[in-house]
Amino acid sequence: MSAIPTARFDAALVQRYDRPGPRYTSYPTADRFDASYDGNGYRQALARAERPLSLYVHVPFCDTVCYYCACNKVTTKDRGLADRYLDYLEREVALRRTQLPAGTTLRQLHLGGGTPTFLTDAQLDRLMDMLKASFPLEADAECAIEIDPRRLGEQTLERLAGHGFNRMSLGVQDVDLDVQVAINRVQPQAWVSSAMQRGRALGFRSINLDLIYGLPRQNSRSMARTLETVIGWRPERIALYSYAHLPERFMPQRRIANADLPTPEGKLALLEQAVNGLMDAGYVYIGMDHFALPHDSLAVALKEGRLQRNFQGYASDADCNLIGLGVSAIGKAGEHYVQNHRELADYYAALDHGYLPEARGYVLEQDDALRREVIQALLCQSELDFAAFDARWGIDFQRYFALELAELKTLEMDGLLEVRPQGLHITPRGRFLARASAMVFDRYLREGRKAGTYSKVI
Template sequence: MNVNLDLVKKYNVPGPRYTSYPPATKFTDAVGVEEIRASIRRNNETPRDLSLYFHLPFCETLCWFCGCTTVITADYSKSATYVEYLGREMALLKPLLNPQRRAVQLHFGGGSPTFCQPDHLRRLGELIRGNFTFAPDIEAGVEVDPRRLTRDHLVALREVGFNRASMGVQDNNPEVQKAVHRIQPIEVTRQAVEWVRETGFASLNIDLIYGLPHQTPASFERTLDEILALNPDRFAVFSYAHVPWMKPAQKIVEARVLPTPEVKFQLLKLTIEKLGDAGYVYIGMDHFARPTDELAVAQRAGTLQRNFQGYSTRGGADIYAFGMSSISQTPDTYWQNLKDLPAYYAKVDAGELPYARGYALNDDDRLRREVIMQIMCNLGVDFEAMSARLGVNFRKYFARELASLDDLEADGLIERTDAKLVVTDLGRLLVRIIAMRFDAYLPRPTERRHAMTI
């Protein structure tokens, strides 16, 4: 694929990643606990399946690229205390939920979930099972940090019921690792992969990041080769989001050694070509999977979904999230827990759900969310099918947005007929730009809310 670098410059603008619509930047404290309780009660009327997320925020050291909500500490006893508070939070929510609802998905994220000691993980699993019913085919995924991982961690996670592991690597180049304060020799990663396989996890994903300091196409290709040799089932290859005005630790990262947008685009192109040659299917905008993987199957079937946990095949489930900063999602409401750990503890101690802010979707939001998620997940929109799905005349309702796509078509990012819009191979690299044309909430150019799209 040949890429006109003038297009890279033209379309390198701030934009959301669309793990939700509207994005979390629109959340407000005007949405209170009573409104959220009402949303949960409405949500119970049709007992949809549950996707459970637990945010485990602790890390021993801070990776300077990190955009997550973390607590940096070397005191492992903190995780034992935190696990008990998660249990108390679940107990506060449980009376609000229809007991017929089953958990079809479970995810531990962070932070570093494997900061928790194995017995702390077992205790958390015991608390979760005491409050929720697991579906027999539950998809249970956990993020693991190879640098602090032991085989005992993985044994404990398997006992809890986890069957998928996602391993952070980011880059194997020592110069890059030093620049982002995350030293992880390839030998450490290899050992972790071996343990994941030995302990019986059904699937292994490896996370990489492109756009980090000192990365070049040659150096990143070496990382790709080394990780391909480990034969993971999936890759997630994320674009580094440099937002130092939101994440102060990123101010330590020297902007002068970050790849230019043009080089960053080359890194993405290299990744797509190399993983494609190795037999992986490109999923959405940043995932890769074997052709038989359920993500690849869902993409072919047009049923792929996207949410705060990334791409998913369990789109019919509502997300109920626990722990500081975690975000829950029902069809008509988003809400987020308090981001400050002492404030989170104080709220639970008071016997109150630890919600901080949220967003209640209106009818227009729900329509636009469907269109944006179709673009982000299934790389196109069938106008008649979308009209039937949304209950509106798609062409009329989105006439202004459709008229705004002429430049994207001229630049080769999309193809259009009277019946549909299709994202091209080039457009896929800039899919956020296409989705943004249907976004009613984009900030003014002077507002800095989002990372650049490239």
């Protein structure tokens, strides 16, 4: 791939395909993982050290409830709870480290949550000292952290830079005060601007801002203000997420009045406004909900055909074995997935008994691996070459996926993709709906196997 694939927003097409579907941060998706999986294959794959190592640490704590949030979190103002959590993380680190060959180093580190900046500076120091003692960082390691701008100490960014962090993601959602009040996340613009300026001065080479469309009291005027402000800050990356209102599943969302939410037509208009505003400002559409400036590593990876998708979204270097530490964290090694317990009590109990806190997992069969590669290609490269795929896997793509190719005809007629003699090609109009094309190759959806409730495309 020598050029960045173009994208064109077609509101009528997006509305037609606005249906629930997986986000494919993995295939099979995490809701398909099985509690009978014993984790042995995952541990053996880690021990072989066939791929670079990536580490994700989940810090589940927040001290306030954002009403829109659907993350696995614990809301508390007691920082002492984090000390206990770090005690258990230390046990998990010690158990995981024994599974790795001597000399294993870390290419990627990501702290997520909750919010990692719930931790005090001293607790952050303790966490990083613990991690680096067992997982030494490579000299050019990518170290990223999710930051709540409301919860930054005076020296927190300086400490993070000293520990090697070079990427940050800031939660913004919307800059309009009326919207912020409705979602219980009042956050002055100056706090975000200050965090970005200080981060850049300290050497953070990429800053991402999270935005959400479809929030209560959001309208075209508030979206215009948000876009103008955010584009003026010029972050390297922007993630534009859809608010999924599922109050039956997420209790905090019950505090959002249905009357305050935009209509489906209004939400679609907000998405179109945001997409066109970002692309007009020079941001490249990466895929699904990610945008980046042309010089950012995501845009470069897209142009060069190296883009990947993992549990943190799109990535420029995702072909790593992944260790997930902390409650609900997911690991991946070779063809194996494993996920920790989702509840703190279960997570602690496992470690109290000297066991890794693994709750469930999955080992891919060849059919899964084939479909994973197809879905990755459609979501990341917007195309798939039949001959190259056949040579790599020793199959005849068009025969193996005859049922799927027949189903794609409807999407082809609607202009989402082209089925060419040499392969599949997602059209510019279809790039915003690549999930719809990918879902055709999801065997579990086809077979109607019961799983989690998925969000809609918009």
